[in-house]
């Protein structure tokens with residue numbers, strides 16, 4: 691028979707009961723609290739607001755914003771699965787409005803957007819290829835590299851073979867509007 695020589699070093703029962711210092715349910719939502727604090731000037735308004743487009747979507751890549759520029763798919767079944775078409779801002783975050791203004795948006799099937807490892811939000815090469823195509827468009831039609839940096843804050847350089855492959859595949863107008 692098994693005979694344990696191990697001795698328990700901690701008592702089974704805690705001597706002091708745990709006390710809940712915060713109520714289980716918040717009386718106000720986090721957003722409400724943040725808004726009130728912001729009103730009192732205690733914090734800056736930093737909570738994320740749902741993004742609203744500032745300009746009507748137009749793309750230097752294609753006229754057909756309902757069709758994925760890479761796969762040619764529309765909303766619905768393609769390659770055996772249901773997919774949505776997303777509008778991707780080539781320059782994101784604080785540059786979303788600038789991307790819209792200069793038509794640096796592209797329709798992508800959700801997997802090519804952010805739902806798969808090869809999607810633009812995950813594959814840095816694809817992201818960089820698209821950014822560089824747009825930068826060239828800017829220099830061709832809008833201003834200098836310095837102007838671009840003034841507006842977008844940065845100029846994206848670098849990349850190897852993978853980027854040139856993407857760039858060939860993705861040059862504007864390679865897919866004709868349906």
Ligand SMILES: [Zn+2]
Pocket residue numbers: 777778779803811
């Ligand atoms: Zn995106």
